Amino acid sequence: MNPTTIDPRVRIGHVHLKVADLGRSIRFYRDVLGFEVTQRYGDSAAFLSAGGYHHHLGLNTWESLGGSPPPPGTTGLYHTAILFPDRAELGKALRRLGEAGIRLDGAADHGVSEALYLRDPDQNGVELYRDRPESEWPRQPDGSLAMVTRPLDLKKLLAEAAI
Known part of the structure; x- marks a missing residue:
């Protein structure tokens, strides 16, 4: 090392x-x-x-x-990322957000992970995500990561929460 x-x-x-x-x-x-x-x-x-x-x-x-949230264009925390143990638990979190009327800022499949993006009441960014097993991570021919940003199928994620 x-x-x-x-x-x-x-x-x-x-x-x-x-x-x-x-x-x-x-x-x-x-x-x-x-x-x-x-x-x-x-x-x-x-x-x-x-x-x-x-x-x-x-x-x-x-x-x-x-206080009020920092204005756009200032430095600070971009988001807090909260790691869920699996896809079903992330789906349950998505269901709770919907039941609470919390609007998502976005949702993405990054290849290495699946993520939901939202804001807390103070407008702090929050990412709720689950990692894929490392063996499934997309890689370049040289072995480096090949992360992507693709749409996340929220209906499938919610369906998995019901299992």
Whole structure:
């Protein structure tokens, strides 16, 4: 391994978002996406997780209470990507989004993954996705990735959630 290359076991552990309204954000991440609140700090912060981990998401109003999203053309977080274990679970998430009236910004098949794109109540980008097995990833003749952006068949994805 190259001494300047990060260890392949490293993972991004959690995302901490500044939000304008903590209750509204908890309702989105808990009630729509299905995360569980693991801890709350009064009305200013909350931590949420999947499966009992200490937290995958942190939400706070410490610097953003009542604030507005950054205007277009500014730097910042493009989106938070939430990895689902399989296609059926991603389909269930799509169904929950529809039931909650959440509009998608887009949906794509990237060859390596299938993804749904949306915005949370503070207009932070959110990607819900599932990876294909690495053996199915499209590759160039030299072995490098050949990711694509194709339309994702949402009807088939929803049908898979019903299985």
